[in-house]
Amino acid sequence: MNFLIQNLGQGLQQLEQLAGDPLWGYFQAVAGPDQQISPRELQQCLTSSGIAGTYQPFSLNTCYIMIAMLDRDRSGQMGFNEFKELWAALNQWKTTFMNFDRDRSGTIEGHELHQAVTSFGYNLSPNALNVLLGRYGENGRVKFDDFVALCVRLRALTAQFQQRDTARNGHATFQYDDFIQVTMSL
Amino acid sequence: MNFLIQNLGQGLQQLEQLAGDPLWGYFQAVAGPDQQISPRELQQCLTSSGIAGTYQPFSLNTCYIMIAMLDRDRSGQMGFNEFKELWAALNQWKTTFMNFDRDRSGTIEGHELHQAVTSFGYNLSPNALNVLLGRYGENGRVKFDDFVALCVRLRALTAQFQQRDTARNGHATFQYDDFIQVTMSL
Numbered sequence: 001m002n003f004l005i006q007n008l009g010q011g012l013q014q015l016e017q018l019a020g021d022p023l024w025g026y027f028q029a030v031a032g033p034d035q036q037i038s039p040r041e042l043q044q045c046l047t048s049s050g051i052a053g054t055y056q057p058f059s060l061n062t063c064y065i066m067i068a069m070l071d072r073d074r075s076g077q078m079g080f081n082e083f084k085e086l087w088a089a090l091n092q093w094k095t096t097f098m099n100f101d102r103d104r105s106g107t108i109e110g111h112e113l114h115q116a117v118t119s120f121g122y123n124l125s126p127n128a129l130n131v132l133l134g135r136y137g138e139n140g141r142v143k144f145d146d147f148v149a150l151c152v153r154l155r156a157l158t159a160q161f162q163q164r165d166t167a168r169n170g171h172a173t174f175q176y177d178d179f180i181q182v183t184m185s186l
Numbered sequence: 187m188n189f190l191i192q193n194l195g196q197g198l199q200q201l202e203q204l205a206g207d208p209l210w211g212y213f214q215a216v217a218g219p220d221q222q223i224s225p226r227e228l229q230q231c232l233t234s235s236g237i238a239g240t241y242q243p244f245s246l247n248t249c250y251i252m253i254a255m256l257d258r259d260r261s262g263q264m265g266f267n268e269f270k271e272l273w274a275a276l277n278q279w280k281t282t283f284m285n286f287d288r289d290r291s292g293t294i295e296g297h298e299l300h301q302a303v304t305s306f307g308y309n310l311s312p313n314a315l316n317v318l319l320g321r322y323g324e325n326g327r328v329k330f331d332d333f334v335a336l337c338v339r340l341r342a343l344t345a346q347f348q349q350r351d352t353a354r355n356g357h358a359t360f361q362y363d364d365f366i367q368v369t370m371s372l
């Protein structure tokens with residue numbers, strides 16, 4: 001009985017915390033009874049939250065990889081804890097992007113992309129930085145949605161690499177099937 | 187003098203061959219004087235060629251990775267030889283897709299995706315095949331554009347892996363910067 005009351009108390013406390021959390025409202029509005037959201041639902045959720053501000057809403061493609069970045073059980077869905085983790089990352093990326101996009105054109109320049117990526121702590125060669133700009137830029141400029149897609153993939157691929165770089169010497173060995181799973185999920 | 191005439195002759199022969207090549211027409215219509223096409227020009231070019239048939243035209247995202255797949259000099263552009271190589275691959279993928287999409291719904295099912303990928307010679311685990319379906323499918327079905335994007339990336343990533351699998355034992359070691367260049371360019 002004491003145990004039940006204690007559990008009930010904890011449950012109520014959690015509910016109160018959630019009720020005061022505006023993120024819970026955005027999440028709850030699209031999550032079904034399974035408390036998981038799909039890429040399309042994430043897109044809806046992020047659009048209604050207004051996190052993109054005056055920038056274009058996130059594309060479905062970017063929402064797919066946002067889910068994949070945190071999808072530890074490879075369900076293709078996102079729970080509330082992952083959603084909160086994504087939210088924190090998105091805010092960091094948005095703040096950085098807006099710092100460079102002072103005229104609110106919705107794009108940043110190539111050298112600003114390089115500075116942004118370096119400011120996140122990635123140590124990449126000029127060649128690698130140019131690959132990022134080539135893939136995510138258009139005419140040398142990068143849009144907010146593409147910038148976020150780049151950040152999502154760079155973060156997730158780096159984490160996957162580090163897991164396999166067991167000697168921490170900047171080299172990782174992949175088995176073919178594992179390589180395809182890691183790289184094609186993003 | 188003989189040398190000049192011979193060169194001129196060869197040049198004319200090449201021009202005649204090109205003039206008779208319908209692909210050259212599609213390519214030439216969008217390529218500027220540098221004889222290279224950008225992702226947007228490739229999209230235009232493929233749309234006007236009608237290769238997607240009754241399927242939706244290729245998205246800009248798919249056109250980006252089509253170029254990256256064959257972009258050996260990492261220029262972000264495509265020359266005529268690469269365009270012909272892409273064309274051959276596209277025809278193989280389209281034929282395979284249409285074989286499964288008998289009712290011309292524009293989509294194939296998950297198990298058909300697995301069969302298609304296996305028929306191309308890739309030896310992937312059920313887990314890896316599910317990753318592909320999760321990333322490129324929606325409600326268990328895969329659209330033609332997404333199928334082609336999947337095929338492009340799978341082909342390019344496999345080729346990059348094999349280049350580094352020097353012992354041909356299904357394991358490849360990547361240096362971090364190289365890993366990011368390979369995976370983020372696609």
